[in-house]
Amino acid sequence: MKHNFGAGPAILPQEVLKQAAQAIIDFNGSGMSLLEISHRSADFEAVMNEAVALVKELLQVPDGYSVLFLQGGASTQFAMVPFNLLEKNQKAAYVDSGVWASKALKEAKNFGEVAVLASSKDANYTFIPKDYAIPADASYLHITSNNTIYGTQLQTFPQSPIPLVCDMSSDIFSRPIDVSNFGIIYAGAQKNMGPAGTTLVIVKDELLGKVSHKIPSMLNYQLHIDNGSMYNTPPVYAVYVSMLTLKWLKAKGGVAAIEKENIAKANLLYEEIDRNSLFKGTCVKEDRSKMNVCFVMENPDLEKEFLKFAQEHGCVGLKGHRSVGGFRASIYNAMSITSIHVLVEIMQEFAKKHA
Amino acid sequence: MKHNFGAGPAILPQEVLKQAAQAIIDFNGSGMSLLEISHRSADFEAVMNEAVALVKELLQVPDGYSVLFLQGGASTQFAMVPFNLLEKNQKAAYVDSGVWASKALKEAKNFGEVAVLASSKDANYTFIPKDYAIPADASYLHITSNNTIYGTQLQTFPQSPIPLVCDMSSDIFSRPIDVSNFGIIYAGAQKNMGPAGTTLVIVKDELLGKVSHKIPSMLNYQLHIDNGSMYNTPPVYAVYVSMLTLKWLKAKGGVAAIEKENIAKANLLYEEIDRNSLFKGTCVKEDRSKMNVCFVMENPDLEKEFLKFAQEHGCVGLKGHRSVGGFRASIYNAMSITSIHVLVEIMQEFAKKHA
Numbered sequence: 001m002k003h004n005f006g007a008g009p010a011i012l013p014q015e016v017l018k019q020a021a022q023a024i025i026d027f028n029g030s031g032m033s034l035l036e037i038s039h040r041s042a043d044f045e046a047v048m049n050e051a052v053a054l055v056k057e058l059l060q061v062p063d064g065y066s067v068l069f070l071q072g073g074a075s076t077q078f079a080m081v082p083f084n085l086l087e088k089n090q091k092a093a094y095v096d097s098g099v100w101a102s103k104a105l106k107e108a109k110n111f112g113e114v115a116v117l118a119s120s121k122d123a124n125y126t127f128i129p130k131d132y133a134i135p136a137d138a139s140y141l142h143i144t145s146n147n148t149i150y151g152t153q154l155q156t157f158p159q160s161p162i163p164l165v166c167d168m169s170s171d172i173f174s175r176p177i178d179v180s181n182f183g184i185i186y187a188g189a190q191k192n193m194g195p196a197g198t199t200l201v202i203v204k205d206e207l208l209g210k211v212s213h214k215i216p217s218m219l220n221y222q223l224h225i226d227n228g229s230m231y232n233t234p235p236v237y238a239v240y241v242s243m244l245t246l247k248w249l250k251a252k253g254g255v256a257a258i259e260k261e262n263i264a265k266a267n268l269l270y271e272e273i274d275r276n277s278l279f280k281g282t283c284v285k286e287d288r289s290k291m292n293v294c295f296v297m298e299n300p301d302l303e304k305e306f307l308k309f310a311q312e313h314g315c316v317g318l319k320g321h322r323s324v325g326g327f328r329a330s331i332y333n334a335m336s337i338t339s340i341h342v343l344v345e346i347m348q349e350f351a352k353k354h355a
Numbered sequence: 356m357k358h359n360f361g362a363g364p365a366i367l368p369q370e371v372l373k374q375a376a377q378a379i380i381d382f383n384g385s386g387m388s389l390l391e392i393s394h395r396s397a398d399f400e401a402v403m404n405e406a407v408a409l410v411k412e413l414l415q416v417p418d419g420y421s422v423l424f425l426q427g428g429a430s431t432q433f434a435m436v437p438f439n440l441l442e443k444n445q446k447a448a449y450v451d452s453g454v455w456a457s458k459a460l461k462e463a464k465n466f467g468e469v470a471v472l473a474s475s476k477d478a479n480y481t482f483i484p485k486d487y488a489i490p491a492d493a494s495y496l497h498i499t500s501n502n503t504i505y506g507t508q509l510q511t512f513p514q515s516p517i518p519l520v521c522d523m524s525s526d527i528f529s530r531p532i533d534v535s536n537f538g539i540i541y542a543g544a545q546k547n548m549g550p551a552g553t554t555l556v557i558v559k560d561e562l563l564g565k566v567s568h569k570i571p572s573m574l575n576y577q578l579h580i581d582n583g584s585m586y587n588t589p590p591v592y593a594v595y596v597s598m599l600t601l602k603w604l605k606a607k608g609g610v611a612a613i614e615k616e617n618i619a620k621a622n623l624l625y626e627e628i629d630r631n632s633l634f635k636g637t638c639v640k641e642d643r644s645k646m647n648v649c650f651v652m653e654n655p656d657l658e659k660e661f662l663k664f665a666q667e668h669g670c671v672g673l674k675g676h677r678s679v680g681g682f683r684a685s686i687y688n689a690m691s692i693t694s695i696h697v698l699v700e701i702m703q704e705f706a707k708k709h710a
Contacts, residue, residue: 001386002385002386002387004387004391006391006392006393007393009390009391009393009394009588009591010391010393012388012390012391013684017379017380017388017390017391020378020379020388020390021376021377021379021380022376024372024376024379025372025373025376030357031356031357031371032357032359032671033367033375033548034369035364035367035372035375035550035551035596036359036361036364036365036372036550037361037364038361038362038363038364038672039364039551071426071427071428071431071552071590072426072427072431073573073587073588074587075572075573075586075587076426076427076573078572078573079572079573083571088647103572107571107572110569110571139630183554188587188588190588190591194390195390195591195592196390196392196394196588196589196590196591196592197426197552197553197590197591197592197593200551205453214465216434216438216462216465216574217430217433217434217458217462217585218427218428218430218431218433218434219434219571231430232428232429232430232543233363233364233428233543233545233551234366234551235426235551235552235590235593236550236552237550237551237552237592237593238465238552238590238592238593241390278380313577316387317393320706332510
């Protein structure tokens with residue numbers, strides 16, 4: 001058995017994969033594959049509707065918000081957000097908490113003025129910037145809830161006087177959130193929600209329709225809302241597998257239940273990192289992510305050997321991002337605590353070998 | 356057995372579906388699903404490379420062209436083409452041969468001047484406009500090779516003094532083409548190449564980098580070229596299934612071989628439409644598509660009954676688009692001539708019933 005600690009596209013529940021494979025051969029007993037049916041068929045419309053309903057139920061999305069399944073990943077959202085919200089000669093506020101946040105703000109600079117309220121770049125993004133004033137005259141504030149590369153995560157969200165836009169790609173559905181605090185939430189599916197190929201967007205309807213410039217159709221939230229995410233052919237299979245994953249999450253008790261598991265999983269691993277003298281965490285403790293656990297070795301010469309040792313015991317995807325080095329254990333919703341126990345045991349065994 | 360005449364997402368080869376299902380459970384014997392491995396893994400990079408190589412081989416793409424697998428469908432290309440090729444205060448030329456062509460030109464109007472060289476709209480797009488002068492001072496000429504809704508198809512491509520941009524969503528890989536005649540070719544995968552969720556783009560490199568405005572990163576061909584279609588997480592599974600489908604096509608003898616089959620299939624069905632007094636084709640004969648065969652009944656009151664009759668015999672997806680009515684038999688590469696024989700027999704049987 002493999003313990004998949006990869007950062008994304010990432011681990012999915014086994015039950016989901018079984019159903020996902022079946023749908024390729026015969027979807028809903030139709031005698032046809034899900035890959036070859038019309039997105040306008042009743043069967044697929046039911047999938048899209050259920051996916052949207054599950055998002056609304058799991059996150060308790062209030063009235064006045066729309067839920068979209070789009071394409072193009074978070075990177076497309078980096079452009080869509082300013083296209084839809086940023087009027088010429090106005091400014092947007094960004095917090096620079098990592099490379100992806102930095103890409104988002106660079107993209108916005110193509111559209112207008114960008115105020116970078118705070119950045120932890122000089123510290124290689126080892127912490128989440130927190131002390132900053134939010135300009136009341138900016139069109140929106142953009143933040144990133146979890147920084148996959150560095151293993152940092154916002155523990156609480158800022159109270160913002162302007163619409164709060166949040167890239168939740170790597171921790172959506174990992175904990176309860178109060179959607180009413182946000183203007184736009186977006187997330188590529190491939191970390192905590194499904195496979196690569198679709199992007200979830202939750203948008204407060206009243207924010208739209210206020211810019212004076214033309215928005216390319218495919219980048220226009222309102223058009224996708226008006227067409228129920230079916231303005232053109234949606235990424236059928238990625239939406240289906242996301243729907244299955246959300247259904248699995250609901251059966252597990254939803255985001256409140258999974259948060260408890262995620263806390264237990266993260267605590268178990270961080271405790272070992274702090275206890276085991278061979279290892280150390282890479283970011284400040286108060287900002288530690290419950291999704292991506294980054295750590296290195298006190299003696300970097302041992303890292304290659306540990307990676308190999310872990311791999312031999314079925315733990316894969318542990319190599320850290322090149323900008324941090326060492327290891328990154330991504331422990332998304334679908335990972336069971338059993339896999340964390342295996343990793344912890346391997347760390348302990350490795351420590352004994354090198355005592 | 357179902358005979359899937361749906362217009363898209365459309366029929367895929369059974370061999371492809373079997374492999375595609377296997378990869379969901381265990382990809383390449385890795386013990387992991389293709390849905391949960393990194394797009395930066397050697398295993399997936401091999402898939403992307405093979406997909407690109409197959410496109411180049413099957414279409415004999417010459418040097419100086421790049422092959423991309425993107426997201427967002429043809430609708431995103433409607434904006435990407437002018438973003439990348441249309442300088443402010445310059446104009447683009449479009450031929451309006453159907454609703455999709457019309458959407459493409461409407462999108463371009465957001466960017467600059469659009470010259471509509473010809474349109475068959477007044478005839479409900481029952482023919483392909485052919486007699487038009489191409490303005491040598493336009494930035495490019497945009498055409499649609501096959502009009503899925505109306506069942507019309509370009510039999511020969513215009514010789515254009517300006518870069519020729521072609522939406523080939525519904526007939527790419529159905530016949531040999533001379534790529535060197537084109538500036539950009541694009542196609543949503545979900546008709547003749549794979550499942551929904553990825554878009555093939557073949558672009559002549561020298562056309563890029565000439566506009567003075569900023570292009571949003573995800574809409575910038577050059578950025579995707581520089582990153583081998585992996586600027587961000589690609590739609591992994593859709594690329595994989597497209598690769599499998601192209602491999603299947605190569606094993607069948609490639610586009611020249613499939614063209615022969617496509618001609619035989621289309622001839623068989625059109626002959627029956629022309630022979631059988633109950634049915635008639637909807638578009639002019641010289642423009643008839645070998646991918647989407649549109650026909651109605653002389654007596655429209657019988658159409659519902661025929662649709663039911665066909666369905667009872669396993670022929671599904673035959674309902675015509677609402678703007679044409681009647682029937683549309685989409686007979687893409689993956690459909691065998693056996694299914695056409697079944698449909699023809701049903702038409703004959705139905706005629707006997709109503710003799």
